[in-house]
Amino acid sequence: MLQNLKTFHKMETGYEEIRSYISDVLQELARYLNQQRSLLKFDEKTIKNGYLEASDILAWKGTEDALVTIGLEGLERTPDAIVGSSLADPCRAYLYSRYCYSINDDKAIDELRHKLQSPQGFVAARERGYLFMKGLDELPVKDFCNRQALTKYFREPLDLLADWLTKNNESLRRAAKVTGK
Secondary structure (H helix, E strand, O other), X not given: OHHHHHHHHHHHHHXXXXXXXXXXXXXXXXXXXXXXXXXXXXXXXXXXXXXXXXXXXXXXXXXXXXXXXXXXXOHHHOOOOOOOOOOOOOOEEEEEOHHHHHOOOXXXXXXXXXXXXXXXXXXXXXXXXXXXEEEOOOOOHHHHOOHHHHHHHHHHHHHHHHHHHHHHHHHHHHHHHOOOO
């Protein structure tokens, strides 16, 4: 029994080291993205809660909500959501709108989605408030252990979303103005 307890503690310690490694990679990525992007600022403090995100157009239509938020979620399940033999619930990248969440009109939100071309590789989301999302593919263990490869794994979908948001900012605003409230 004592041997099993020692094994459990070693596993627990190893898991926490992995979580710390992932957190360090994400914090470094957030700082890098914040230097590269003027419109979006990623909040490092959210990483400990299992997501990394940045918002655009705060206080949309006089609300306390941002028009859109881009980010990664499902990080609290790491490393199982990144590496594993079966990714039942992977990390995902998303374009979310708390403002759209507050609109209780699914048809209007669907119309908004159809007016906007989804970012490359993303699909229209079915969950309320989410406009588009993409499940991240399983990352090979050798890439997970490579800090640059892991950073790229997280950075690429965020870059796609940020570029999409920059390109579609005005059309998104126009489409959202006629949606809902």
